[in-house]
Amino acid sequence: MDPASGVIVAQTAAGTSVVLGLMRCGRIWLCPVCAATIRHKRAEEITAAVVEWIRRGGTAYLVTFTARHGHTDRLADLMDALQGTRKTPDTPRRPGAYQRLITGGTWAGRRATDGRGHADRDGIRDRIGYIGMIRATEVTVGQINGWHPHIHAIVMVGGRTEGERAAKxxxxxxxPTEAALSEWQGHWRAVWTRTLRGINPDFTPDDRHGVDFKRLETERDANDLAEYIAKTQDGKAPALELARADLKTAAHGNVAPFELLGRIADLTGGMAEDEAGGVGPLEWNLARWHEYERATKGRRAIEWTRYLRQTLGIDGGDTEDDDLDLLLGADAEGGELRAGVAVTEDGWTAVTRRALDLAATQAAEGKDGNTDPAAVGERVREVLALADAADSVVVLTSDEVAEAYADMLTALALRREQAAARRRREQEQEILHKGGKVSLRHEARDARRALARHATDPSSH
Structure with missing residues (x-):
């Protein structure tokens, strides 16, 4: 992050180690290292949101959406059908089946023909008290049935709101009544199936597999009656089901993307096919991984309904910058630092070039119980000597490590303040933009009415 400072490899009070001062790629779809941390933090956010909503007296459902798929279907086409297409300089964005779920008069209510009110003020959205949802997209692939992208969403219902957008x-x-819930579930199943059929009849799911609803129940914590733990009916933690796709091993002969990557590593490293993890020959895994890279580019893996975070009092956002904030925050959560070394930029470059960064990090751990800064420094220096970089190490006392840690926290706090300010500006700009569009629509409506009056009565102005 700062070439002048290099990096700091430090030991925590828990005996683990942490490397401070490194940039992260933050690619939740593609990087096993960053994805594990980002998804773990996202899972914590989702858990906090579900617990908060249930604590308020609301209701939540885990809803899974799938499409029919075959071995000849391209992942990009399936993702477009589910999530919608991505906007390009030449083509506008087209909605997918997911976006269609929360549009239309049946869902939102219908305006009266004179435009002055609602003929059906209580659409399905109002009857179930829809607040918003958190969506996560998961992808698996198999040699027989091909790509299988699907969406998990935690949907929060049972709330009455006032205000719009950021002020809601x-x-x-x-x-919600059983009749309203049944109406909602039937509507979403019909919209999901109809939309996919319109995009590609081959993607049309059957009634049993297309959309699955599971109500989230609560259990009162035995030690604290104020705390609730939300979980699905089959005992899975809904936040982990939603966010931790990196932990999953696919079923029915399918593999998760990082299993593709792991098999590629095994096979290119010389391991025999029958000993390597995953399935299929190297060429098949490489082709699937490259297709996966292209199809996921520019897409959100986890996304909240806009303003749902603010409504529930949850900080953060869903952008790549927010993912990087989570990574930096995880670095700062290692606990008290008690010994460490500073490594220059050139020294760390030499270490990574020789793939010794993991060994250097492990050398700083306190597994042997020796936490003396000089001993920690000597262990790390021995590793760096293998990269001809032993002279680039400076041993830090616990006070010096603490000072470096404080500087890192200060930089992180500043970054988070900047991110919060950026989100506020974006919200303000959107409100102004929407207000301007509404004003223009009103002016256009008034002009049309004036023209209509003039056409029937030329003497009017």
Whole structure:
């Protein structure tokens, strides 16, 4: 992050080690290292949101959406059908089946023909008290059935709100009626199936597999009656089901993307096919991985309904910058630092060039119980000597490590303040933009009415 400072390899009070001062790629789809941390932090956010909503008296569902797929279907086409196409300089963005779920008069209510009110003020959205949802997209692939992208969403219902956009607040909660819930589930199944059929009839799912609803139940914590733990009916933690795709091993002969990557590493490293993890020959795994890279580029892996975070009092955002903030925050959560070394930029470059960065990090751990800074420094220096970089190490006392740690926290706090300011500006700009569009629509409406009056009565102005 700062070439002048290099990096700091430090030991924590828990005996683990952490490397401070490194940039992260933050690629949640492609990087096993960054994805593990980002998804872990996202899972914590989702858990906090679900617990908060249930604590308020709301209701949540885990809803899974899938499409029919075959071995000849391209992943990009399936992702477009589910998530919508990505906007390019030459083509506008087209919605997918997911976006269609929360549009239309049946869902949102219908305006009266005179445009002055609602003929059906209580659409399905209002009858179930829809607040928003958190969506995560997961991808698996198999040699027989091909790509299988699917969406998990935690949907929060049972709330009454006032205000719009960033100013929206929950003013009450209620239990939706069975009739309203049944209507909602039937509507979403119909919209999902109809939209996929319109995009490509081959993607049309059957009634049993297309959309699956699981209500999230609660258990009162035995030690603290104020705390709730949300979990699905089959016992899975909904946040992990949503966010931790990096932990999953696919079923029915399918593999997760990082299993493709692991098999590629095994096979290119000389391991026999029957001993390597995953399935298929190297060429098949490479082709699938490259297709996966292209199809996921520019897409969000995890996304919240806009303003849902603010409504529930959860900080953060869903952008790549926010993912980087989570990575930096995870670096700063290692606990008290008690011994370490500073390594110059050139020294660390030499270490990574020889793939010794993991060994250097492990050398700083306190597994042998020796936490003396000089001993930690000597162990790390021995590793760097293998890269001809032993002279680039400076041993830090616990006070010096603490000072470096404080500097890192200060930099992280500044970054988070800048991210929060950026989100506020984006929200303000959107509100101004929407307001301007509404004003123009009103002016155009008034002009049309004036023209209509003049056409029937030329003497009017």
């Amino acid at each position: 607040q929950v003013v009450a909660t209620f239990e």
